[in-house]
Structure formats: C-alpha cells, structure tokens
Amino acid sequence: MAQTRNKFDFEDLLDKHHLKKTSPRLRVLSMMASKSTATSQPDLESVMNDIDRVTLYRILNAFEEKGIIHKVFDLNGTANYAMCSSNCGEHHHHDEHLHFNCTVCKNVYCLDDLHLPPVSLPEGFKTEGFTLYANGTCPKCTKKAAAKSA
Amino acid sequence: MAQTRNKFDFEDLLDKHHLKKTSPRLRVLSMMASKSTATSQPDLESVMNDIDRVTLYRILNAFEEKGIIHKVFDLNGTANYAMCSSNCGEHHHHDEHLHFNCTVCKNVYCLDDLHLPPVSLPEGFKTEGFTLYANGTCPKCTKKAAAKSA
DNA sequence: AATCAAATGCAATATTATTGCATTTATAAT
DNA sequence: ATTATAAATGCAATAATATTGCATTTGATT
Ligand SMILES: [Mn+2]
Ligand SMILES: [Mn+2]
Ligand SMILES: [Zn+2]
Ligand SMILES: [Zn+2]
Numbered sequence: 019m020a021q022t023r024n025k026f027d028f029e030d031l032l033d034k035h036h037l038k039k040t041s042p043r044l045r046v047l048s049m050m051a052s053k054s055t056a057t058s059q060p061d062l063e064s065v066m067n068d069i070d071r072v073t074l075y076r077i078l079n080a081f082e083e084k085g086i087i088h089k090v091f092d093l094n095g096t097a098n099y100a101m102c103s104s105n106c107g108e109h110h111h112h113d114e115h116l117h118f119n120c121t122v123c124k125n126v127y128c129l130d131d132l133h134l135p136p137v138s139l140p141e142g143f144k145t146e147g148f149t150l151y152a153n154g155t156c157p158k159c160t161k162k163a164a165a166k167s168a
Numbered sequence: 169m170a171q172t173r174n175k176f177d178f179e180d181l182l183d184k185h186h187l188k189k190t191s192p193r194l195r196v197l198s199m200m201a202s203k204s205t206a207t208s209q210p211d212l213e214s215v216m217n218d219i220d221r222v223t224l225y226r227i228l229n230a231f232e233e234k235g236i237i238h239k240v241f242d243l244n245g246t247a248n249y250a251m252c253s254s255n256c257g258e259h260h261h262h263d264e265h266l267h268f269n270c271t272v273c274k275n276v277y278c279l280d281d282l283h284l285p286p287v288s289l290p291e292g293f294k295t296e297g298f299t300l301y302a303n304g305t306c307p308k309c310t311k312k313a314a315a316k317s318a
Numbered sequence: 319a320a321t322c323a324a325a326t327g328c329a330a331t332a333t334t335a336t337t338g339c340a341t342t343t344a345t346a347a348t
Numbered sequence: 349a350t351t352a353t354a355a356a357t358g359c360a361a362t363a364a365t366a367t368t369g370c371a372t373t374t375g376a377t378t
Contacts, residue, residue, distance in 0.1 A: 038324060038375050070327050091241045118293055135285040142307030143268055151299045157292025188344050220358050
C-alpha cells in the first residue's frame with residue numbers, strides 16, 4: 019500500500035501540473051500519500067487546522083481537476099479524497115476501481131486491480147464511467163472483532 | 169416506470185410501518201412515487217416549501233429506516249431519494265441495483281433488474297452490500313442532443 | 319532585485335443538517 | 349363523541365459544510 023514517496027516526488031508532481039510548490043499543498047500531498055485509505059475532508063481539516071479552511075477546499079479542488087486526487091463520498095455523504103493511480107489527468111479521471119467503505123472504522127479503501135465485469139445498460143443510456151461501492155467490515159476491524167470475542 | 173399508486177396505497181404503506189398518516193408524509197410519498205427518477209433533497213425542499221425543513225429531514229430519515237425509500241448521493245454529493253423496490257424492510261436495505269447519474273440533467277435513475285456480476289474482494293474484506301454507480305447521458309438528454317445537432 | 323500571476327488568508331454569506339422544546343394532531347381507549 | 353396519549357410537526361437556535369470577493373503574501377520568472 020501507499021508506496022513511500024519523498025518530498026521531491028511531490029514537488030515534481032506539482033511542477034508537472036504547473037502548480038506552485040507551496041507549503042500547504044505539500045503537506046496535503048504527504049498526508050494523503052502516507053495513508054492506505056482515503057482521507058475524509060473533516061480529518062484533513064482537523065489535522066491541518068492551521069491551514070485556512072477555504073485554502074483547503076481550493077487545494078482539493080485544484081488537485082482533483084488536475085487528476086492528482088479523486089473524491090469519493092462515503093456512506094454518510096462525507097467527502098473523502100485519495101491519490102489517483104497513474105492514469106488520471108487533467109479533467110480525465112479513470113478511477114474505476116472499487117471503493118470499500120468499512121461501516122466500523124468508516125475508512126474508505128480504494129481497491130485497485132479489481133476490474134469490474136462489463137455491465138450493459140438499458141437502451142439509450144450512454145455511459146462514461148462506472149464506480150462500484152461496497153460496504154462491510156475491513157480486515158483490520160474484522161481482526162479486532164475476532165480478538166475481542168475470543 | 170413508476171407504477172401508478174393511489175392515496176390508499178400510501179396510507180396502507182404508512183400503516184404497515186406504524187407511521188401516522190399525516191399530510192406531509194403522504195405528499196412526500198406521492199411526489200416520489202410519481203417520478204421515474206430519484207428526487208434530490210433540494211428539489212423536495214423547494215416543491216414542499218410549505219413543509220418545515222426539519223420535518224422533511226425527519227420524514228426522509230423515518231422512511232429510510234423503515235425501508236420505504238433509499239438514499240443515494242449523486243456525483244456532487246447531493247442526497248437523492250427513491251422508493252425502495254419490494255424487498256427492503258426495517259433496517260434492511262437491498263437496493264443493490266445500478267444508479268445512473270446523468271451528467272446533463274443531473275437525474276439519478278435506479279436501474280433495477282440489472283444484476284451485477286459477482287465480484288470477489290481481497291482477503292479479509294467482509295462485504296455486506298454493493299452498489300454500482302454509472303455516470304453519463306440519459307436517454308432523454310441523448311435524444312435532445314441529437315435533435316439539436318440535426 | 320524587481321515584477322507579476324498565483325496562492326493564501328480573512329470576512330461575509332450560502333447551503334445543508336441537527337437538536338431541544340412547545341404545540342398540534344392522529345390514533346386508540348373510554 | 350370525548351378524552352388521553354404518544355407521535356409528529358413547527359419554530360428557534362446552532363452546527364457543519366461550502367462558496368465568493370477582496371486584500372495580502374508568496375513563488376516563479378525576468
Ligand atoms: Mn478511489
Ligand atoms: Mn436506487
Ligand atoms: Zn474498518
Ligand atoms: Zn439526463
């Protein structure tokens with residue numbers, strides 16, 4: 019998960035997208051990249067409480083537009099953000115992987131390399147993209163539960 | 169779509185779930201049942217502008233808990249509500265159908281009878297439910313676009 | 319070192335959602 | 349029918365989430 023990246027990777031990333039390398043942006047990037055799950059907007063906000071709320075919104079929007087991160091709403095409608103995997107670009111998202119929402123810890127997992135089988139829609143529907151959601155219990159929470167009941 | 173139901177159907181429905189038959193509730197039911205697509209919270213609110221905002225929230229929550237309607241977030245994170253199809257009950261939702269979000273008219277379609285093929289998750293993930301989302305252009309909007317360009 | 323566009327921070331406002339409490343209403347019991 | 353009661357509604361207050369405009373700061377370029 020979450021392969022380790024250093025400061026310079028992030029600076030390059032911003033460079034590539036013609037975004038200025040600012041401290042708030044680098045901090046947001048390193049926080050998101052360090053986790054194996056998506057990060058919720060509330061979490062980002064409380065961890066980065068010294069960054070202005072509005073700035074955070076603008077950073078997230080910019081990153082999303084550039085195809086650096088993607089947004090996913092969890093079961094409660096809360097916005098979560100995760101790094102994009104390679105093939106996303108400016109206004110071109112291809113995060114057609116499964117999003118697993120743990121009902122216990124609320125974490126959202128991006129499960130890549132899970133090619134969803136082709137689905138055919140009724141006549142007339144022109145599809146641009148799919149996302150598959152699943153909810154249930156994640157490995158960590160399953161283990162914890164097992165430990166307790168033992 | 170949206171099979172016609174009369175007042176008495178709705179009253180029975182409320183009865184069945186031990187909910188009082190009140191005017192706000194009946195109006196919400198008939199509005200939602202009359203449409204072939206889901207209804208967004210903002211739409212409900214503006215159409216039912218004489219019903220108190222808080223009452224609306226409580227009605228929607230109650231209906232959702234009873235398994236009368238289900239909530240689905242569209243691409244913008246806006247809450248949309250649609251009638252449940254038969255097999256949902258108190259705290260027991262089985263709306264595992266495809267939700268199609270038209271990027272033009274923003275409507276959310278519940279496409280039932282679209283059995284999604286089984287997906288197997290990585291080791292450790294215990295799944296309770298799936299939802300498949302698709303986005304693109306709905307039949308109506310496709311037709312309109314075709315008409316214009318002709 | 320100077321310049322300029324981009325990014326940030328702050329204030330104001332908008333939208334969406336929740337909580338507590340007083341009042342009204344639907345239902346059931348009398 | 350009348351009354352009793354719990355449920356539902358409406359209203360006020362507050363919280364949480366999001367957007368806009370503008371003054372100030374900062375990163376990149378010359
Ligand atoms: Mn993802
Ligand atoms: Mn649905
Ligand atoms: Zn979990
Ligand atoms: Zn449409």
